[in-house]
Amino acid sequence: MSAVREQTAPHPPPSTPRPRRATGPGRRGPSKDGGHGIWPYVLIAPAVLGTLYLLVYPLGRAVVISLQDFGLRQLILGDAKFVGLENYGTLLGDSRFWEVVRRTFLFMAVNVVLIMVLSTLVALMIERLGRFGRTAVLSSLVLTWAMPVIAATTVFQWLFHSEFGIVNEVLTDLGFTSFDRYAWFAHGPAAFAILVALIVWQSVPFAAITLYSALTTVPAELYESARLDGASGLRIFRSITFPVVRPIFLLVISLEVIWTFKAFVQIWVMTNGGPGDATTILPVYAVQTALSSQRYDLGSAASMVTVVLMSGVLAFYFRQMFRQEDELA
Secondary structure, eight states, X not given: OOOOOOOOOOOOOOOOOOOOOOOOTTOOOOOTTSSOTTHHHHHXXXXXXXXXXXXXXXXXXXXXXXXXXXOHHHHHHOOOEEOTTHHHHHHHTOHHHHHHXXXXXXXXXXXXXXXXXXXXXXXXXXXXXXXXXXHHHHHHHHHHHHSOHHHHHHHHHHHTOTTTOHHHHHHHHTTOGGGTTOOGGGSHHHHHHHHHHHHHHHHHHHHHHHHHXXXXXXXXXXXXXXXXXXOOHHHHIIIIIHHHHHHHHHHHHHHHHHHHHTOOHHHHHHTTTOSTTTTOOHHHHHHHHHHHSOOHHHHHHHHHHHHHHHHHHHHHHHHHHHHHHXXXX
């Protein structure tokens, strides 16, 4: 007689549901939006309101003034009348305005090219320095970057002073006697070049430090492999370094375009846009129109055109950047 053994596996005890935590008066259950409630919005409300008040409201107010007949009388009495796009028509029909636009783009292009070239060279130099040299150069860049704009502008004014400036004295001692008491700010090209030098000197530290930070992310193994293959320094930069740091490089370019396009303080303090209109760009033109002629409507219209032009430049630039990224992808 054979016996059949039935091996039965032990069954686990029936699971009992976990008791739910009681929600007392000091504990709130999760809300429908993930348990956060309204508090995140309350916390960011001051920043949002401050941004709206400091940025959006002035921009909206400038748009309204550009559509009104707004002079000194309207500023005092407040009875401005809407004239539609009449101010923009007056502005766009002014030949001086288009000359200022051309000079603005030239000023922006010269500054951005010089800033990016010098910043890239400085960043590459820092990468190859030792610890002491790297610390010294980075400290110098930070101190230069930290100098107030007005202070730096005043220093440049004294450097190129016709009688007491050290530049004229050095050039005269080197045998260039034509620079004895040379009035730099009385000549348009000279004043333009000094302003370019000032803005480049102020902008290079930020761009160089940012690019150096990007260079530190390039793997050293790629450099070693390229050198073993006999690649030159220029080929290494073009094929390895630049593709890696390209996003940061393009970001720095976009920031420099914005900063140089709206440069105002240096020009206003140093030359007031002179001599003549040699250093007048769009932000300076807008202030001159508003303050000198008390035509605040035309000044606001010029500011709005400046915003539109700068936005157009950036939109074109980003479009080309994204197109190149799609081609490389």
